[in-house]
Amino acid sequence: MKHELPKLQYSPNALAEVLSEKTMEFHYGKHHQAYVNNLNSLIQGTKFENASLEQIIMEAEGGVFNNGAQVWNHSFYFEAFSPAPKHMPEGDLLKAIEVSFGSFEEFLSKFSNAAATLFGSGWAWLVVDADGKLIITQESNAGNPLRKGLKPLLTCDVWEHAYYLDYQNRRPDYIQAFWKIVDWRVVEKRFEQAR
Amino acid sequence: MAFQLPKLKFDYKALEPYIDEMTMDIHYNKHHGTYTNNLNNAIAGTSIEALPIEEILQEVSKLSPAVRNNGGGYFNHNLFWDIMSPNGGGKPDGALLKSIKKFFGSFDEFKEKFSNAAATRFGSGWAWLVWTGKDFQVFSTPNQDNSLMDVADIKGIPILGLDVWEHAYYLKYQNRRSEYIQNFWNVIDWKAVEEKYIAATSK
Ligand SMILES: [Fe+2]
Ligand SMILES: [Fe+2]
Numbered sequence: 001m002k003h004e005l006p007k008l009q010y011s012p013n014a015l016a017e018v019l020s021e022k023t024m025e026f027h028y029g030k031h032h033q034a035y036v037n038n039l040n041s042l043i044q045g046t047k048f049e050n051a052s053l054e055q056i057i058m059e060a061e062g063g064v065f066n067n068g069a070q071v072w073n074h075s076f077y078f079e080a081f082s083p084a085p086k087h088m089p090e091g092d093l094l095k096a097i098e099v100s101f102g103s104f105e106e107f108l109s110k111f112s113n114a115a116a117t118l119f120g121s122g123w124a125w126l127v128v129d130a131d132g133k134l135i136i137t138q139e140s141n142a143g144n145p146l147r148k149g150l151k152p153l154l155t156c157d158v159w160e161h162a163y164y165l166d167y168q169n170r171r172p173d174y175i176q177a178f179w180k181i182v183d184w185r186v187v188e189k190r191f192e193q194a195r
Numbered sequence: 196m197a198f199q200l201p202k203l204k205f206d207y208k209a210l211e212p213y214i215d216e217m218t219m220d221i222h223y224n225k226h227h228g229t230y231t232n233n234l235n236n237a238i239a240g241t242s243i244e245a246l247p248i249e250e251i252l253q254e255v256s257k258l259s260p261a262v263r264n265n266g267g268g269y270f271n272h273n274l275f276w277d278i279m280s281p282n283g284g285g286k287p288d289g290a291l292l293k294s295i296k297k298f299f300g301s302f303d304e305f306k307e308k309f310s311n312a313a314a315t316r317f318g319s320g321w322a323w324l325v326w327t328g329k330d331f332q333v334f335s336t337p338n339q340d341n342s343l344m345d346v347a348d349i350k351g352i353p354i355l356g357l358d359v360w361e362h363a364y365y366l367k368y369q370n371r372r373s374e375y376i377q378n379f380w381n382v383i384d385w386k387a388v389e390e391k392y393i394a395a396t397s398k
Contacts, residue, residue, distance in 0.1 A: 030370040066317050119264050120338040121318035121361070141318035160319070160361035161370065169225040169362065 001050050003068075005036045006075050014083040018177040023165045031161055032074040039067040057144050069142040073123060077157050085183035093184070093191045100134040107136075108179060114138050115156045115175045126154040126187075128194045151194040154187050197235040198248065200228055201273055209281040213378040215367045223276070226362055230268030230339070237261040248273075252343040263346070267339030271321055274356050278391070280384035287385040291392045298331040306380065308333045309357070313376045319360040324388075326395040327351035335359070352395035355388050 008028060013021040039056075042064050043049050048056050056068035088104060089097060101107040107126075114136045115124035122140040127150040129135050134153070137145055145152050156178055163174035203223060208216035237259060238244045243251050248270050255263040286292065286302050299305035305324075313322035316335040325332050325342045332349050336342070342351045357379055364375035 026369045034370065119260070120320075160365060164361060164365040165369070168221050168366070169229070 001052075003036050003039050003053065003071055005033050006079070008078060010081065010083050015081055015181050018166075018181045019081075020166050023163070026165070027157075027162060028074070028078060032071070032078070035067045035070040035074065039064070039071055042067060054146060057146050066142040069144045072146075073142065073144060073155060073157070076152060077123075077155050080154055080183060080186045081181045082183035082186075083181070085181055086185045086188075089184040089188055091188065092195075093188045096134050096191070111136050111154075111156070112172075112175045112179075115158050115178075116172050118158050121159040124156045124158060125150075125152055127152050128191070132195065153190045153194065154182065197239075198231055198269055200224075200231045201276065203276055205279075205281050210279060210382050213381050214279075214364075218364070218366045221366075222358075222362060223272075226360075227268070227272040227276075230265045230272065233261060234265035234269045237265055249343055252341065253345055256345045263344065264339050267341055267344065270343070271339055271341055271353075271356055271358065274353055274391075275358050278355055278384055278387045279382045280387070281382070283382040283384045284380065285385065287389055289389065291385070291389040294331065294392065294396075299333075305333070309355070310373075310376050313357050313359050313379075314373050316359050322357040322359060323353050324355040325349060325351040325353050326392065352391070352398070354391045354395060355383070 005028075008024075012024040012028070015024065019027075043051070043056075046064070048060055048064055048068075051059075053068055053072045056064060057072060060068055088094070094104065097104055097107045101110055111124060111126060118124060118138045118140070120140060122138060122143060125137045125139060125145050127135055127137055127145045129150055135150075137148075137150065139145065156175065158171060158175075163171060167174040167177075200223075207219040207223070210219060238251070243254075243258070243262075248266060251258070251262065251266050252270060255266065287295065292302065295302055295305045299308060309322055309324060312333050312335045316322065316337070318337065320335050320337045321339075321341065322335045323333065323342060325334070327342075327349065328351060331354075332351065334349055336347070340347065341356070342349055342353055357376065359372060359376075364372060368375040
């Protein structure tokens with residue numbers, strides 16, 4: 001199965017207030033595309049040739065895992081953004097966030113802190129655990145929570161390439177701006193499907 | 196006494212066009228500066244406060260992740276600035292070249308091996324030439340780890356190091372890490388590397 005770069009739901013300059021067109025051009029157009037290309041060439045003639053990305057994330061190691069998980073992670077990351085986002089969750093998701101973190105504000109601060117303190121390259125995640133509880137996790141490099149039986153709802157890429165052209169060393173500024181483009185409609189939909 | 200950000204022996208634009216002025220400024224002042232401050236905060240008031248950085252790194256397994264990460268970041272960047280110069284490039288000579296030939300066959304083979312270690316490190320990290328006490332090894336480490344740490348797979352004294360965190364090259368090279376690695380060879384100060392080699396082998 002040939003993996004493909006998913007189309008963006010918005011134009012490359014649509015998020016410019018937070019992520020510049022140049023960042024989108026490299027992050028989506030070069031990094032994400034390279035993970036897709038690398039994966040396609042690495043799986044040729046292996047048992048992962050016809051595997052889904054989820055299977056690859058669960059079972060693969062080394063370069064196949066790294067590139068496969070990075071394809072999934074980036075698709076999941078870009079898919080949650082909108083130039084006209086819903087700024088706060090409501091309904092069941094909001095309730096679940098309040099049960100797990102106390103309040104939406106508390107959640108924002110805990111997730112932001114997880115993203116800010118991950119050392120090196122990686123991802124911060126909001127996930128549903130096996131008991132249906134929401135938790136925040138960190139993964140290094142290409143790490144993906146599916147591998148631990150967790151269901152991802154939202155992720156923030158804190159590889160330096162995600163923010164360096166726009167924010168340089170100021171990762172906390174990037175994380176703060178990230179919340180302006182997260183579309184909670186998308187996260188609500190994921191939460192519904194995860195239950 | 197707290198650790199100090201060392202003085203650079205060249206100015207921010209001295210390594211142009213290979214490493215740009217803005218990258219040097221941010222990399223040195225912000226990234227290296229933050230590692231230095233965070234290291235000082237992590238060891239303030241503890242029993243290791245007065246130890247040299249090399250000795251702190253030797254026991255990071257017993258210390259907090261903050262010491263491993265920031266102590267590594269402090270040492271690695273010190274070394275990195277030290278082995279670059281606007282008058283760099285070319286090849287080593289003398290005892291260092293002889294030793295490189297002995298363990299890698301030729302300078303070009305060494306160069307290829309080192310560049311490959313730098314290119315294939317997934318995520319953030321460093322490529323190294325290390326004197327183990329009996330031979331040279333080329334490899335990479337994740338994040339700010341290095342071969343002085345007791346947690347290292349390969350232990351020894353770093354002679355040459357290349358930062359492949361994206362912050363080291365993203366403003367100028369973006370996703371083209373291999374171009375950055377190629378250009379690094381134009382700014383290596385082989386005199387400084389040789390000094391490190393002589394100090395390491397005479398221990
Ligand atoms: Fe990314
Ligand atoms: Fe660095």
